[in-house]
Amino acid sequence: MSTPDPAYRRPIDLKHGRVDLAFGAGGQAMAQLIAELFARAFANDYLARGDDAAVLPALTAGERLVLATDAHVVSPLFFPGGDIGSLSVHGTINDLAVMGARPLYLAASFILEEGFALAELARIVDSMATAARAAGVAVVTGDTKVVERGKGDGIFITTTGVGALPAGRDPGGARAQPGDAILVSGTLGDHGMAIMAQREALAFESEIRSDSAALHDLVETLYAATDASAIHVLRDPTRGGLASTLNEIAAQSGVGMLVDEASIPVSPAVQSACELLGLDPLNLANEGKLVLICAPHATASLLAAMRAHPLGGEAACIGEVCIDPQGFVQLRTCLGGRRMLDWLAGEPLPRIC
Template identity: 75%
Template sequence: MKKAYIRPLDLRHGTVDLSHGGGGRAMVQLIGEIFGRAFDNEWLRRGDDGAVLPAPRPGERLVVATDAHVVSPLFFPGGDIGCLCVHGTLNDVAVMGARPLYLAASFILEEGFPLADLQRIVASMAAAAKEAGVPVVTGDTKVVEKGKGDGIFITTTGIGALPVGRELSGANARPGDAVIVSGTLGDHGMAIMAQRENLAFESEIRSDTAALHGLIAELLAAVPQTRVLRDPTRGGLAATLNEIAQQSGVGIVLDEAAIPVDPQVAAACEFLGLDPLNIANEGKLIAICPAQFADALLAALRAHPLGTRAARIGEVTVDAQHFVQMKTAFGGRRMVDWLAGEQLPRIC
């Protein structure tokens, strides 16, 4: 019997419709022409409901992290929801000290979503995954009725291998440890906000979205004594350090003058009444290590393109209240508290 001819997807003018999520021929075509082509690899090509994957090296443990991405707008200076969902999940795996191995992706599409935008997002994901050396090996696609979604939501899961003896955790900080950041704070959140609010500056604010596992590998090779790594995403530096202080049962004191913030980001925050310490980052990390290794850790960060503006910004202290405080430029102190409510919704 002759195989029925299937008209190729109209990737310029076509849109997602409910049949693309119905499990039939249209869904197979969407997956094949957009997802299959972009993410092509030996595991995905099998077309099974899951992927049978090579095991990590003997003695290594598996690390799994998952993240949902609902960013609005979908495209922003420096990136888009596609590369963001790859970077965000890889970083969650990497800050555990693991070597990222594989990604899985789940898409919720709204009826009427332009196929051209879907292809652009998937191409961005594929490029980010290829650059990181971490393939997307399995996934799922669902379509909801028009008005029941917001274009596209993406959930990604990352799997990594953790070497024997490596134990990084937010519970490991000790009094006297140094607190270090890998670069300027608030870039991602303010890139999103500037786009939403149509704010114009002398130079464009761009998201810092990036995969950090290469930087982390070099950092840990130089300073295996590192105790804590975190990526300060939603809630920014303030939320992440408060979380670490609670987990470790310590206090943290920051030096305001040492915290790197791009002048454009600082100006945007001042205009909108926001604190850069509460703004999300997608390509920065916080490292905490014994003070005697701080210089070596800073050198390792600054030697990498993603860490050129790394800075030592504070220290871990004894504090029964587990407060995070700031030594201000005026010589006083202020609390750096958890964010109350959602300051910047839909930023990642």
């Protein structure tokens, strides 16, 4: 992502202008877009060098590198509680955080469609920059491509993150054990329903906002509350929601799970909207919640740590891991019966992240 001086031509009209094919052609127009928009928004010493990659400081002894990448194609681009820009930062930071890593740096790749409004692009980039600064993470390199009109959908963003995993931390989907407690950090389904409401112009009595947020500080709080070995699994239940996430972990670990429906936090607004639309909140995407599976002795301290954090005020213990060679996830219903909590079949909410 080179950042030459744009003085050779008049400034780009970021208020009324449109993306042009020349912005992705590798010439002066592309260099000017990078200098006047991306480099200005993400300003840091690594990016200012203008090289093809960033040379980063070595990690301290005992820490391991963690790398994560994610593509973001949400529609609509702007929604209550966020937009594709902040979402692209939060999504990759969270992929690092649930591995126990401290996020350090981000790379960003933009695929733009010819004719996309530069004002909207600037708004998205500014949102990304704000989210990255708030998380203490620098966007240190990137790439921009432009496709012909009609061959894209405005903007797609891919972000790649680098993090540092401190010694002693080793959460993973294959580490759930019978007897472990299953915790969630707050209400479920907020992001998926916010996208649905915005896309379909649905009006509810209470506005439903996306929960999009960076989870790394919450994860650090959890590790400070107990010994690292007690935290067995961390996962952010994005596409497919809680149901698919628990089934994925159960399959990785070769265990079963029993979850209490009455203990699962869902906001009244999301619950009402799901009943109206025939959707299950446990299948809806989340972008600012985590699932934690931990040793039983650490349940109380971790739940208290969650609830004391701004992102975990409605945290709850929702069930436990059990022995089950079939790897079934079962839901103990409010009526006292049990039903299978299965993987999401199909995709009720396309383009949610």
